[in-house]
Amino acid sequence: MTAAAVRTPGTDAPRGSWAERSRLLGAWNSVVTSYYVMASTTTLLVVVGLVFVLSSSSVESLAAGDSPYAVFLNQAQYALIGLPVLLVASRLPVRLYKAVAWPALAVAVAFQMLVFVPGLGMGEGGNMNWVRIGGFTAQPSEAVKLALALWLGVVLARKLPLLHEWQHAVVPAVPVAGLAIGTVLLGHDLGTAMVMVLLVAGAMFVAGVPLRIFGAAAVLAGVGVAFLTIGSDNRMTRISSWLSGSCDVTNECYQTLHGGWGLATGGFGGLGLGESREKWSYLPAAHNDFIFAILGEELGLVGTLLVLVLFALLAAAMIRVIRRHEDPFVKITTAAICTWIIGQALINIAVVIGLAPVIGVPLPLVSAGGSALIMTMAALGVVISFARSEPGAPEALAARAGVVRRSLAVIGRTRG
Numbered sequence: 001m002t003a004a005a006v007r008t009p010g011t012d013a014p015r016g017s018w019a020e021r022s023r024l025l026g027a028w029n030s031v032v033t034s035y036y037v038m039a040s041t042t043t044l045l046v047v048v049g050l051v052f053v054l055s056s057s058s059v060e061s062l063a064a065g066d067s068p069y070a071v072f073l074n075q076a077q078y079a080l081i082g083l084p085v086l087l088v089a090s091r092l093p094v095r096l097y098k099a100v101a102w103p104a105l106a107v108a109v110a111f112q113m114l115v116f117v118p119g120l121g122m123g124e125g126g127n128m129n130w131v132r133i134g135g136f137t138a139q140p141s142e143a144v145k146l147a148l149a150l151w152l153g154v155v156l157a158r159k160l161p162l163l164h165e166w167q168h169a170v171v172p173a174v175p176v177a178g179l180a181i182g183t184v185l186l187g188h189d190l191g192t193a194m195v196m197v198l199l200v201a202g203a204m205f206v207a208g209v210p211l212r213i214f215g216a217a218a219v220l221a222g223v224g225v226a227f228l229t230i231g232s233d234n235r236m237t238r239i240s241s242w243l244s245g246s247c248d249v250t251n252e253c254y255q256t257l258h259g260g261w262g263l264a265t266g267g268f269g270g271l272g273l274g275e276s277r278e279k280w281s282y283l284p285a286a287h288n289d290f291i292f293a294i295l296g297e298e299l300g301l302v303g304t305l306l307v308l309v310l311f312a313l314l315a316a317a318m319i320r321v322i323r324r325h326e327d328p329f330v331k332i333t334t335a336a337i338c339t340w341i342i343g344q345a346l347i348n349i350a351v352v353i354g355l356a357p358v359i360g361v362p363l364p365l366v367s368a369g370g371s372a373l374i375m376t377m378a379a380l381g382v383v384i385s386f387a388r389s390e391p392g393a394p395e396a397l398a399a400r401a402g403v404v405r406r407s408l409a410v411i412g413r414t415r416g
Contacts (some may be wrong), residue, residue: 022374037317049366057287078370082377108147128187131298139371153333202339242357262297268299
């Protein structure tokens with residue numbers, strides 16, 4: 001039998017034929033493709049994250065006198081909390097998201113301000129990022145991201161016919177977004193603030209804000225980042241060590257160097273799951289900011305490409321929602337969430353492979369961290385809800401649900 005005669009199960013067309021290509025293209029153009037691609041890629045990324053949180057944190061947990069499963073069990077609990085949050089968010093109607101956008105942003109910003117309340121706010125590494133209430137610790141800036149995305153969707157969609165005028169393009173979006181970002185900067189979390197700037201840029205770009213405004217905003221943002229960087233010895237040290245070819249490998253360059261060694265050691269196929277050497281107290285933040293290095297060490301180039309493909313599919317599905325949906329609010333909010341999650345992933349990976357200085361942002365859905373995981377799953381639940389309301393999608397999903405119910409009924413009668 002020749003290669004041309006090999007057939008794909010479920011079709012009479014030879015593999016690689018035009019008929020099969022047309023079938024695959026038709027499947028991608030299905031009205032429910034965005035929904036299924038987003039649901040499946042989100043699930044896979046969460047599973048990958050749980051596996052590598054376990055692998056990368058077990059040694060450090062043992063060294064601290066805890067169970068090797070301590071960090072993993074915490075992350076699994078957060079995933080179990082995030083799952084119903086995602087499911088509920090994916091079922092809520094678009095009109096409800098529009099209704100809660102303003103109060104959600106107000107509550108999220110007020111929550112963020114609690115990090116400065118003595119006895120509630122907590123810091124690490126010079127950043128005031130967390131709030132601890134009654135034994136529960138949360139990172140409010142993650143909630144601010146989602147609330148800001150929804151708020152921008154409502155405001156920019158309402159002002160859509162006027163956005164060609166700079167006054168309407170800037171007010172109130174930029175001042176309010178600047179206030180939200182400013183509350184994060186007050187806690188010295190420049191990495192999260194940069195991700196939020198990407199979120200705002202994505203929303204305004206899809207809304208149709210003129211490019212000249214983006215040029216002016218880019219200049220102002222560059223000046224602001226430079227000012228904040230120059231004013232911090234820690235940030236200046238990170239940038240100078242990144243640019244230097246001969247920095248102290250036992251201090252400033254230590255983390256980046258060991259992250260690169262982990263990726264290099266992994267080669268094409270990796271050392272094998274659980275076989276990382278860098279996680280043996282060599283690589284700091286191995287289970288959160290630098291988890292991509294452990295993944296590359298254990299699964300090699302194949303594993304890192306798999307994660308990149310999953311994020312690419314997630315981005316393609318969200319872009320598909322933007323292109324297909326008719327509601328400007330959905331388009332703008334989806335763009336904000338897409339640039340947040342995909343932009344943050346690219347920043348994290350760039351840091352690990354040495355293309356950017358150490359910034360301190362986790363890899364979405366993969367790195368350890370409860371607030372980040374839950375709020376990212378909630379944001380993706382929002383976009384899945386939007387995908388469910390694409391033109392033709394509600395009818396298609398209802399019809400498929402009916403087919404499943406009828407099939408289960410037939411199986412039940414057969415067994416009886």
